[in-house]
Structures are given as structure tokens and as C-alpha cells.
Amino acid sequence: MTDHLGEAARVKHAAKAAIKEKRYNDAWRLLNEQQGHWLSHAGKMGFTKAQTLSLLSSINEDFANIHRLEGRHDDALAHIMYAIGSDRRAPQSRIKKLEPYFNRCKFDHSYSVKRAELGVKTLRKEPDFGIAQELVASMRDGTASTGK
Structure with a gap:
């Protein structure tokens, strides 16, 4: 075994x-x-699904770190949002990373970190990495409708 x-x-x-x-x-x-x-x-x-996602969430934090080091900030933001959103009891140290990861993206639009925080709330209801990627892409292309 x-x-x-x-x-x-x-x-x-x-x-x-x-x-x-x-x-x-x-x-x-x-x-x-x-x-x-x-x-x-x-x-x-x-x-359970929730327990499994919580267990795996730290790996997404590591993926976010790798993307950050590579300068792939949009990908890093999607991973850190998912890492926080998929863990019902995300540690404060992980939650504190959301704003710096968001700021590194340097979105052309006037989105605040509140948009990323709303995204995390969405992910808490429906943890899906594809949704995290879509949320970041919507901030990049200007289609995000909340959190300005």
C-alpha cells in the first residue's frame, strides 16, 4: 500500500x-x-469535495508563486484567487497575497482589488479554476462589470 x-x-x-x-x-x-x-x-x-479542495488549495498557491516568478501575473492571480476561494478556511497569510498579486497585473482599467475579492466569493460558492481564469480575463479585457 x-x-x-x-x-x-x-x-x-x-x-x-x-x-x-x-x-x-x-x-x-x-x-x-x-x-x-x-x-x-x-x-x-x-x-468530501470541500475537504479535498481545501487540501489541494495550497498547491494552487505554489502554482501562483511559480507564475509570479515567471512574470505571468494574470495566471498567478487566477491561481491565488482559486487557492483562496477553494479553501473554506484559507489562512490569513494566503488571503493577504490577493492584493499584491492583483496589483502586479497592472490592469488598464480602474478595477480595484475589490473585484478580485468578489471573484473569490464567487469561487467559494462554485470552486472552479476555469471560472477564476475567466474572472481575470474579464478584468484584462474590460468586461468585468463590478468591483470598480
């Missing part, structure tokens, strides 16, 4: 080392491997 938590910890450690060494593709692959182990563990333990 596989020790999914032990394997997840092992690959997480390797992913952190890859990030430090700026080997972002390797880090991304390792974080996906970690996610697979956590999904297997959640399935074995009978986690």
Missing part, C-alpha cells in the same frame, strides 16, 4: 528545491505529482 502523504511530502520538498533553482517546469511537474498523491489519499480516506 502506498504512503501517499509521505510521497506527497517528498515531492513537495523536491518542488521547493526546483523553484529555488528556477527549474519551474520541474517544480510544476512535481507539484502535479503531489496533487495526485493528495487526491489518492483523499479518496482512500473518504474526504
Whole structure:
């Protein structure tokens, strides 16, 4: 029987080392491997959807960090919004990252971070990464209708 938590910890450690060494593709692959182990563990333990999403949310925070380091700020914002929105008890340290991630996007429009906060509320009701991407894209192309 596989020790999914032990394997997840092992690959997480390797992913952190890859990030430090700026080997972002390797880090991304390792974080996906970690996610697979956590999904297997959640399935074995009978986690609910909400519990599983909360468990996986920290991986999206790591994905956001990689995108930030690569200068892909819109992608980073989508990941941090999803990481916060998919975790019903997101830590304050993660929530505090929303505004800096939003500000790095330098949207041409006069959107405030309130728009991203509304997006997080939407994601709390319906955690879907595709929705996070659409919300960020709507701020980029000027179709967002609230949060100015």
C-alpha cells in the first residue's frame, strides 16, 4: 500500500528545491505529482469535495508563486484567487497575497482589488479554476462589470 502523504511530502520538498533553482517546469511537474498523491489519499480516506479542495488549495498557491516568478501575473492571480476561494478556511497569510498579486497585473482599467475579492466569493460558492481564469480575463479585457 502506498504512503501517499509521505510521497506527497517528498515531492513537495523536491518542488521547493526546483523553484529555488528556477527549474519551474520541474517544480510544476512535481507539484502535479503531489496533487495526485493528495487526491489518492483523499479518496482512500473518504474526504468530501470541500475537504479535498481545501487540501489541494495550497498547491494552487505554489502554482501562483511559480507564475509570479515567471512574470505571468494574470495566471498567478487566477491561481491565488482559486487557492483562496477553494479553501473554506484559507489562512490569513494566503488571503493577504490577493492584493499584491492583483496589483502586479497592472490592469488598464480602474478595477480595484475589490473585484478580485468578489471573484473569490464567487469561487467559494462554485470552486472552479476555469471560472477564476475567466474572472481575470474579464478584468484584462474590460468586461468585468463590478468591483470598480
